[in-house]
Amino acid sequence: MTVVIVGAGPVGVTAALLLARQGVPSILLERHDDIYPLPRAVAVDDEVQRILQAAGVAGAFAAISRPSRGLRLVDARHRVIAEFARSSVGVHGFPQTSMFDQPALERVLRDELARRPLCELRSGVEVVAVREGSVTYLKDGVATTIEADAVLGCDGANSLTRQAIGASWHDFGxxxxxxxxxxxxxxxxxxxxxxxxxxxxxxxxxxxxxxxxxxxxxxxxxxxxxxxxxxxxxxxxxxxxxxxxxxxxxxxxxxxxARVADRWRRGRVFLLGDAAHQTPPFVGQGLCAGLRDAANLSWKLALVVRGADERLLDTYEAERSPHVRRVIRIAVAAGWAMTGGQDRAASLRHKATAALCRMPGVPGLLNRERGVARGPLSRGTTCPQPRVGGRPLDDLLGVSFAVVAREPTPGVRAIAAALGAPIVQADELDEWLRRERVDAVLIRPDRTVVDVVPAGASEFTGVAGWARLVTGRTACP
Missing domain, CATH: 3.30.9.10 (D-Amino Acid Oxidase, subunit A, domain 2)
Known part of the structure; x- marks a missing residue:
């Protein structure tokens, strides 16, 4: 199988690296001869740094970034209205916000790409046609068509891929x-x-x-x-x-x-990043949203390649679009409150909006399933990343589903076996699970919590649907 990725910016290259980690080869097509030299995106949060960790560039990114101390709201005379601090080490093992120069990030990603034999970069090409099953590009006036088992459109706001699947913008005004x-x-x-x-x-x-x-x-x-x-x-x-x-x-x-594409997929042609959504920068989630797209789709596509139910790919837009829409609404509200309010309630709106948008934990909160009780390990949240034996948890979990358990019951072991999920046990994790009052956690490859076993219970109860999609079985032990 070959995945063709249109666009080799941070989202496209990250998608290629995550696919390569899953054993899926890709060809990236990029119109520029080298990385775009001017700065654009400047911030990522700690959850998204875990995606960079999965892509293999955590150390290199740390060397070219600096933690941000947080947000200050100031008035027209630059007097501080409110201050919201960010931690230098959050629950995901990284600074809660890190600042960087985008060309430096792109260089880090490209250097890692060059080390991956499953990734091929073709620069200085003009993509002229995207169809399900093929992509055509021009290089020095010569047309080449590549057969593609899947196409990822990471080609920005003026995306040809978006036009090819017949998507249009839903504008938030x-x-x-x-x-x-x-x-x-x-x-x-x-x-x-x-x-x-x-x-x-x-x-x-x-x-x-x-x-x-x-x-x-x-x-x-x-x-x-x-x-x-x-x-x-x-x-x-x-x-x-x-x-x-x-x-x-x-x-x-x-x-x-502020706008979102009204469809993100046609067959095996997908939209990611700015091709699928654009957000004002007021909550620092522009590039973060695109990297979340790559993390969400890459493992699903890899599983379908290996025989999982094709309907697993339907969950990409179903999960990412509502999340992005909510982020955009928050960004618009934050922009209005922090830059447009003129009445007596302006300062209150400034404070409330900043508390909502910039305080720790907001990205994870946005992932919660409706109707599910809140907690650090609720279904749909991103699982925290403690260090186990001196190593980050993700380094132990690998690229598949995984179970973190204190004393796995037969039912938990059966689910783990059905999903090909390793069971991770360690003293550091035992303490963590006790603190969260759960006995076991089932985690997807993108580190999203699928289900938990509350303390004293013996079974996962919300995993049957995922088991059917991932394994192709109608029932799960």
Whole structure:
């Protein structure tokens, strides 16, 4: 089987790496000859860093990123309204938010890609046709058609793949013009190593430190910003002396949009990342959403290749689309509250929205199944990642379903055997399960909790549907 991935940005390359880990080969088609050199995405959360861990680049990513201390809401005079801290080590084993330069992340991913014999990158090509079963591209004027058992459209907001499957946008009615400025400077910048959100409806702005000498400002502007205007706008944070470097790496105008494709799949042609959804940046989930797409789909596609029920692929859009829609609604609400409120309740909305959107645990909370009792290990949440014997839990679980259990009962062992799920036991995990008041947890390859056995019970009760899809059996022991 060969999977063709259209687009070799972070989402496409991560999808290829995750497929390779599952033993599935892929061909990536990329129109640029090399990585795109200018910065775009700048933040990921700790859950998404587990996806980078699964892709094999956790250590390399740590070397090119820096933890963010959190979010400060400030008024028009830059007085602090509220501050929301982020931990340097969250429940998933990574900083709750990490800042980075996207070209550096892409280089890390490409270097790992080059080490994977199952991944082939073809750069400098123009994809001209996407069909179920094949992709056609041009290289130096010569057309080549590749047969594809599946196609992943990671080709951005102007996706040809989205057009090919007949998808259109569902628009949430949000569109704002912003200017994004990335700067490299050795001048002293008034920064607390977190994000500043200026809650001024006349001139809302966002500021963040990305690297040792790298900073980003975002200003809501309907027109461009010249050099003198830029110096005035950044003056609350930095006033470089004539002999100090102040290099504008990029200055670009964007329309922040909120929209989701009305379909993410036709047959075995799928949409991922910006091809499927676009979100305003106010909760830092743009790239995160695309990497979650890759993590959700890759293992399902690998299982179907190995004989699982084709209907398993239906769960991709069914799970990801509601999650993305909710993230987008939160981002729109956060943007309105933090940049548009002008009445007496504005400061309250600022605080409430920031608490909802930026506090620890929000990404996992968004995954919860409706009607399921809340708790750190509820069905549909991402399982935390403690260290076991000095190693992160995910390194022990492998690429399949897995069971973490204190003393597995015969029923738990039967489910594990049916799903090909290893059972992991360790003293560190025993303490963790006791604390969460469960005896066993069934975890999917993307680290989502499928089911739990409450303390004192003996069986998983919510796994039959997954067992049928994964194993093809009508019943599960």
């Amino acid at each position: 949000f569109a704002e013009e912003w200017t994004v400025v990335d700067v490299r400077t050795d001048a002293a910048v008034r920064s607390w190593d977190g994000v500043d959100q200026v809650c001024d409806p006349r001139q809302p702005a966002t500021f963040m430190r990305i690297g040792e000498d790298r900073y980003r400002w975002e200003f809501r502007r309907s027109a461009g910003i010249d050099d003198s205007q830029l110096r005035a706008l950044v003056a609350p944070w930095v006033r470089p002396a004539p002999d100090e470097k102040f290099e504008v790496v990029r200055k670009a105008r964007y329309t922040f949009r």
